[in-house]
Amino acid sequence: MGEFELISRYFAAAPCAQAGDGVALGIGDDCALLALAPGEQLAVSTDTLVSGVHFPAVPDPFLLGQRSLAVAVSDLAAMGAQPLGFTLALTLPDFSAQWLGRYAEGLQQMAQRCAIRLVGGDTTRGPLSLTLTVLGKVPGGQALTRGGARPGELFCVGGVLGEAAGALPFVLGERSERSAAPGVAGPLLAHYWAPQPQLALGQALRGRASAAIDISDGLLADAGHIAEASGVAVHIERSRLPLSDALVAFAGEQGAFDAALAGGDDYVLAFSLPAQHVQALQLAGQPVHVIGQVHAGHGVTLLSDDGRDITPAKRGYQHFRGPM
Incomplete structure (x- = not known):
């Protein structure tokens, strides 16, 4: 043919x-x-x-x-x-x-x-x-970009994190779906093979969010792109990361956090948002999860429950260099 x-x-x-x-x-x-x-x-x-x-x-x-x-x-x-x-x-x-x-x-x-x-x-x-x-x-003039985040704003994501990274053992044939507990492999594989672009959320953020990116290389890495483009620091609170029950059941709590922070392939939005817009967006049915705050400074910091810097060395994936 x-x-x-x-x-x-x-x-x-x-x-x-x-x-x-x-x-x-x-x-x-x-x-x-x-x-x-x-x-x-x-x-x-x-x-x-x-x-x-x-x-x-x-x-x-x-x-x-x-x-x-x-x-x-x-x-x-x-x-x-x-x-x-x-x-x-x-x-x-x-x-x-x-x-x-x-x-x-x-x-x-x-x-x-x-x-x-x-x-x-x-x-x-x-x-x-x-x-x-x-x-x-x-x-015209309403496109969301990575630059524009301002100190004092909230840092948010549009849904659960880490599921696609959690699916990799199944995708790569390292684990069989039957080896996982019922109801675990399906949601993880669905997120990997059929991620749902957050088009409605992105359009709802026009005129509200100051910066946005879709998470492809890992939360810490992609939050870093916003921090760099905006000239600010992003502080993320580990305890506020949205994790699915399926991911925690499969990977354990620490494994789930690792996948959420640096696994990549989530394809949910990460964005900075003035606090006054959060409730209206949530009431309208938009999946807005506050996970941190924007500050003066530079870079991305992961904080423990008691405010300590626990930022891991591995932040995501970059082609030609591998995991960062």
């Missing part, structure tokens, strides 16, 4: 590839055309996922389809953007109709969940890798 037949059969005909909702022209021409209203800005982000680095060397294609799009769309959530479209550059070692069909199904399911449309891309032969570029829109 040639490149164009492959695209036509598995991607161009998918419901998520049809024009509409800000997409004037999708797959089939040299470029896609997006329609932005006056006063809107275009948000663009690119993610590359490589076999054996970002996912197992022999992945379930349906689950990979979900995950590959979700982690890219999470960047739009972090900016407070509304999704418009995405492109997919797919490198395959060989052709498998069954594999491609299942991957496309997973991709379609996540695209529908995120209300985003496939508008183009490319296919080529080589080691399995996926590059997705996501595009969204945001009212």
Whole structure:
């Protein structure tokens, strides 16, 4: 099967590839055309996922389809953007109709969940890798960025932490799901393979949060990006970290804290927020968890219950350097 037949059969005909909702022209021409209203800005982000680095060397294609799009769309959530479209550059070692069909199904399911449309891309032969570029829109001047956090504000996250890192023994085949207690492996694996981009939260934070980021490399590492970009210090209270029962049951309390602080792949939002906005957001159903505060200074500090600095040496993951 040639490149164009492959695209036509598995991607161009998918419901998520049809024009509409800000997409004037999708797959089939040299470029896609997006329609932005006056006063809107275009948000663009690119993610590359490589076999054996970002996912197992022999992945379930349906689950990979979900995950590959979700982690890219999470960047739009972090900016407070509304999704418009995405492109997919797919490198395959060989052709498998069954594999491609299942991957496309997973991709379609996540695209529908995120209300985003496939508008183009490319296919080529080589080691399995996926590059997705996501595009969204945001009212001019209202995009959330990493810079802008101010001393005195609260530091918050949008949900439980560490579940994806807790799932790694199952993902990598080091533990069988049956070896865990009932109700433990499922939630952890769901968070790894089908993270839910926090689009509604990101849009609700526009005009309220002063800085935001999605947690991909670990809470301490990504909080550090906000601290550096904003020129402030972030103090996180260990006792306030939201942990799931499934993660604690599987990894133990210390293991759960380690996963939450430096495990990465959470894809929930971390953000600084003036205190007066917390209650209104929570009453509106937004998952706002206060875990610390912004101070004058620099860097990220983890505090014990009695206020001691217990910041671990390992803070997250960085490509080409490994764990930080």
